[in-house]
Amino acid sequence: MDPSNTKTSLETEGANERPHNAISFLHLPRELREMVYKHIPHNSGVTTYDTKLERKKPNWLSKGKESHPTGSLEFENKYGNSGVAFGSDEHCFAILSTCRTVHAEAMPIMFAATPLGFWRPMFSAYKYPAFLEKAFSSLPMHASKHIRVMQLQGELWDNNMVRLLNMAVARLPDLRTLQVCLDIPYGNSHARRQQWFDDPAIQQYSWPVVSTLHLVAQRLSSISITISPPCDMVWINASGWGRARDRRPKTPVTGAACQQFIWLQHQLWMLQYEVTIYGALVHGNAEEGRKFFENLQLRRLDLFQMGLNRLLVRSCIDGTVDFNLEDKKDGLRELTGRSFEVDEKEKSIIVFSGEDAEVKWCNFIYKLRPRGVAALPAPATLWSRIEGFTARWSGRSSDRVVLPRRD
Secondary structure, three states, X not given: OOHHHHHHHHHHHXXXXXXXXXXXXXXXXXXXXXXXXXXXXXXXXXXXOOOOOXXXXXXXXXXXXXXXXOOOHHHHHHHOOOOEEEOOOOOOOHHHHOOHHHHXXXXXXXXXXXXXXXXXXXXXXXXXXXHHHHHHHOOOOOHHHOOOEEEEEEOOOHHHHHHHHHHHHHHOOXXXXXXXXXXXXXXXXXXXXXXXXXOHHHHOOHHHHHHHHHHOOOOOOEEEEEEOOOOOEEEEOOXXXXXXXXXXXXXXXXHHHHHHHHHHHHHHHHHHHHHHHHHHHHHOOHHHHHHHHHHHHOOOHHHHHHHHOOOHHHHHHHOOOOOOHHHHHHHHHHHHOEEEEEEOOOOEEEEEEOOOOOOOXXXXXXXXXXXXXXXXXXXXXXXXHHHHHHHHHHOOOOOOXXXXXXX
């Protein structure tokens, strides 16, 4: 017998046996497979979404004008997306199609780890309810039974916020976490971002929106509120809060003064929101909760004197701010039964109910996450514009294009 033929036959036999000895995904312990399922959904947090964000349409959203409720195409035609997402793209749940075993194991875990995100503006009182009905009814089969996280971003409005929260409670029985980002659309003009603190989305609408959270505060495990002003500067009327269309000159606050100002304002909003939600829970109404705060702030100067100080901006610029949030802890506990922990490094505040609190509700996490810039970019020089034009015209990717010398 030829030894070379024997060697070849043995190699062939070994090659045929190797696939049978390989370890497949299903050979892994169930605990390891579940860890893999949890890491498949991609999520960068509540600031992932925006009106001008480039993202693919999820395949569970119907296409075609005839399938959309009245007016829902207006936002989609303007911004190129539907304003709602469950998963990063149409392939994020592809693993569910591999086999029945993986489908049965992965579906509840992946749906629970994938946030349902909304970033469509809430302005239209008659179009937004139809949009919500379409969004919830178009979720993947069985997804509504497992969704645990909902994220909201964009321009929020209290009336439609009530509709969204009530529908979420009814349609998502396992919902445990709500994440809200208070910001104006990130893709908007520099003028709106410069006037961020005076913009109606922040000054007029954010407080009423937060006051509606009493509807779910005792049902959920946690609610996080992320504040995202510009990170480089703010323009504020130094004599007090102005309006978005206020023509009075405003003071630009930059550098360390800007960082101190937005952190102080974040702490003051936390006190305002906590007292408002407490009032709404006690009286059973968001509007009554806001009235409760308005009546209280004049009587409890120990809690709110900084909020009434019209020279807050000037004191930040001059470095004369005298405010310590820890000094407010006893007053807040006495009033609402709530306490808090401050993380200066992460710029976050965790508020929780004490054991002896008469009215208890879920933990609130207040996060300060500045993003974007308000300063206008430096104007381009004539030569840089010519270079950019010639680079695009010639199809080259280099920053500088050398023009041929003319003799």
